[in-house]
Structures are given as C-alpha cells and as structure tokens.
Amino acid sequence: MTEQQPELGRFLRARRAAVSPADLGLPTGAGHRRTPGLRREELAALAGVSIDYYIRLERGKETRPSSSVVDALARALRLDHEEEAYLRELAAQAARGGSAPRQSVSRAVRPTVKLVLESLRPNPAYVVSRTNDILAANPGGLALLPGMADWPARQRNTIRYTFLHPAARTLWPDWEVKARACVAHLRAVAGTDPDAPDLLAVVGELVVKSPDFSRIWERYDVRRVGNGQKTFVHPEVGTFTLAHEVMEINRTDGQRLVVYGAEPGTAEYDTMVLLDMKGAGSLGGLSADAQEPATPAAELDRA
Structure with missing residues (x-):
C-alpha cells in the first residue's frame, strides 16, 4: 500500500x-x-x-x-x-492532528458595501469571498470579465473563470502568471483552513476539470493576491491596462473589495466608462448579486 x-x-x-x-x-x-x-x-x-x-x-x-x-x-x-x-x-x-474547527463563512455583503460599489462607477469593482466567489459587482466589474455574466450567480468565481472559461486564455496575455497567482492564493487559504467546504468545493472541481490547475496546485506556491496592474485583451473594448487595489472589508469571512482604476482623461479611463455602459446594459442597471435569488450556502458549496 x-x-x-x-x-x-x-x-x-x-x-x-x-x-x-x-x-x-x-x-x-x-x-x-x-x-x-x-x-x-x-x-x-x-x-x-x-x-x-x-x-x-x-x-x-x-x-x-x-x-x-x-x-x-x-x-x-x-x-x-x-x-x-x-x-x-x-x-x-x-x-x-488536523486543522482547527471553523464556523461557517458568511456570503452576505453589507448594504453599505453595495453602495460603495455603485459609487465607484465607472471604476470596475467587485466583492469576492476568500475563495474568489464574486459576491457582488458593479456593472463594469462584471463586464471586465467577458462571459462571466452568462454564468449563474452561484458559479461566478474568478479562479474558476481563469481555468474553465474559454475567454480567459486570451483575456490575459500573461495567462500563466495570472493562473499561478490564483492558485497561490488558494494555497494561502488552505494553510489556515484546509478542510473548509468552500475551499474543497472549488479545488475539487478544478482538479478534476483542469489539468493546468492540477499542475500548478502541486507546485505549492503560496501568495495572497495583492495590488498592482493588469493588462486585458478584451474582445469588446480592446487592449488596456488598469491598476487595481485589493482591500479587506470583512476579516472574519475573508471578503475583499477589488477596484480597478485609471487616471481621468486617459484612454484607459474612457475604456472603463465604456465597460460600465456595456455592463449596465447587460444587467439592466442591477448589481450582479441582484440577478438571481439568494442561494443557500449548502447549494453554493456543491456548485
């Protein structure tokens, strides 16, 4: 054996x-x-x-x-x-002899945070869980990831998108770097709560469905996702580079606010305005989390 x-x-x-x-x-x-x-x-x-x-x-x-x-x-x-x-x-x-017991993680986003998302427009922004489920987003935040809005709300996860959505491979010209950063973040989460259902759900799915994820997962890179710049090759608005900030908004549940930005008057700022307009049109003016009724946590873990 x-x-x-x-x-x-x-x-x-x-x-x-x-x-x-x-x-x-x-x-x-x-x-x-x-x-x-x-x-x-x-x-x-x-x-x-x-x-x-x-x-x-x-x-x-x-x-x-x-x-x-x-x-x-x-x-x-x-x-x-x-x-x-x-x-x-x-x-x-x-x-x-194992990880410490942990209480269930809340997916609820505070109303004040949703107001912040709206006030940030046209800057693309979204709230993610510790395993990168998109819990709420303004129109530009969802439009930044082409095809994400077509997925049911319970499946919207930026790491799942990176490995499983066909648009992701061409959206980031440095896809391998982006993919490794995603996996390194999950490894960091696993260090503190390796048996958590939300973590096991996304890792288990991606290990089965993505050979690239399995390959990178075995590297044991560890890195919390931080601030910086990202270049996008977007099928609808072209190539652009945005700075982004990642801010912790709920330490207990690991929720983070991700905001992209550019200087007013630049071509990148105009691109953000266009993304915001496109996103508002596809969402009918509603935030991403308002598109579907709330899903029970148990069902979300099985997604």
Missing part, C-alpha cells in the same frame, strides 16, 4: 524541489540529478537536523517540529514571509 504523505510533507517536498542547489552554493555533481532541487540530505544538513529526523518529518512520522526547526527549514528553503507563515500553520496542524 502506498504511504499517504501528510500536507506538511508534501509542502516540504515541493519547496525543496523548487530550490536550485547552485543558488545555495552546493555542488551539483557530475551527471543528471535524479531529484529536482535539493535532496533530502542536503536540506537536512542546511537546516541542521539529522537526515533520519527530516525523513520522519516529511513522511508524517514526526509531527511536532520545534519552532527553531521550522525557522531553520524556512531559511534553508528560502521561504518568503507568506510561505513561512504557511509552513508554520502546517506544522501547527500536524502537532494538533
């Missing part, structure tokens, strides 16, 4: 495979290395632990690594702040 590797072990294996020995000043030796990245004995030596101890840790036989060992592994693997936090959470889960 094949031994089931724990989540902590899978993360350690994926991250050591991503580290180049040459970057750490280690000899690569002659010929082809059977193992990509660092070997177990190399990582153990860099972290200052025995090879036997590290093997037990990776296989789940050792479940209580000390804080100093976690520190040493993070340094050896060159983890950044978010990756180190993810490693610490996995170590804590291993020590307590």
Whole structure:
C-alpha cells in the first residue's frame, strides 16, 4: 500500500524541489540529478537536523517540529514571509492532528458595501469571498470579465473563470502568471483552513476539470493576491491596462473589495466608462448579486 504523505510533507517536498542547489552554493555533481532541487540530505544538513529526523518529518512520522526547526527549514528553503507563515500553520496542524474547527463563512455583503460599489462607477469593482466567489459587482466589474455574466450567480468565481472559461486564455496575455497567482492564493487559504467546504468545493472541481490547475496546485506556491496592474485583451473594448487595489472589508469571512482604476482623461479611463455602459446594459442597471435569488450556502458549496 502506498504511504499517504501528510500536507506538511508534501509542502516540504515541493519547496525543496523548487530550490536550485547552485543558488545555495552546493555542488551539483557530475551527471543528471535524479531529484529536482535539493535532496533530502542536503536540506537536512542546511537546516541542521539529522537526515533520519527530516525523513520522519516529511513522511508524517514526526509531527511536532520545534519552532527553531521550522525557522531553520524556512531559511534553508528560502521561504518568503507568506510561505513561512504557511509552513508554520502546517506544522501547527500536524502537532494538533488536523486543522482547527471553523464556523461557517458568511456570503452576505453589507448594504453599505453595495453602495460603495455603485459609487465607484465607472471604476470596475467587485466583492469576492476568500475563495474568489464574486459576491457582488458593479456593472463594469462584471463586464471586465467577458462571459462571466452568462454564468449563474452561484458559479461566478474568478479562479474558476481563469481555468474553465474559454475567454480567459486570451483575456490575459500573461495567462500563466495570472493562473499561478490564483492558485497561490488558494494555497494561502488552505494553510489556515484546509478542510473548509468552500475551499474543497472549488479545488475539487478544478482538479478534476483542469489539468493546468492540477499542475500548478502541486507546485505549492503560496501568495495572497495583492495590488498592482493588469493588462486585458478584451474582445469588446480592446487592449488596456488598469491598476487595481485589493482591500479587506470583512476579516472574519475573508471578503475583499477589488477596484480597478485609471487616471481621468486617459484612454484607459474612457475604456472603463465604456465597460460600465456595456455592463449596465447587460444587467439592466442591477448589481450582479441582484440577478438571481439568494442561494443557500449548502447549494453554493456543491456548485
């Protein structure tokens, strides 16, 4: 019977495979290395632990690594702040025998937040859950993603869209970068609540339906989605680049407000106005969450 590797072990294996020995000043030796990245004995030596101890840790036989060992592994693997936090959470889960229980996550968007969405027009904006379900959007926010409005409200998820909607592959010229960022965000969510139904629903669907998602999911990249710029090749309004800000609006349930913007008087601003007009026409002036009656949480988890 094949031994089931724990989540902590899978993360350690994926991250050591991503580290180049040459970057750490280690000899690569002659010929082809059977193992990509660092070997177990190399990582153990860099972290200052025995090879036997590290093997037990990776296989789940050792479940209580000390804080100093976690520190040493993070340094050896060159983890950044978010990756180190993810490693610490996995170590804590291993020590307590699983993830901590969590209350259900609310999908309700406060009325004041919906007013903010409306006041932001023509800037495209939407509210997403921690797993990137679109919970509410102004007209431009939904029109920014061509074809999203055709999906039932319960299926509108920006990560599902990235991997499963045919328009997504040409909407972002750097699709692979965008796709990796999406998956890295889900990995960050998984670090704190790996057994949550909302997370399992979207990951389970995409692992089955998208080979690209499965490939990237196994990389174990960890990154919360942040601010920056995105270029779009939109089938209706052409190519444009918008800045975007991501703001936490409900820490308990992980809801975030995503707003895109451009300087007034620029071609990009005119594009936002056009998107807002197109979105308002397709939605009949209603916000995205008003198009369908509320769906029970249990049904949303099965979507």
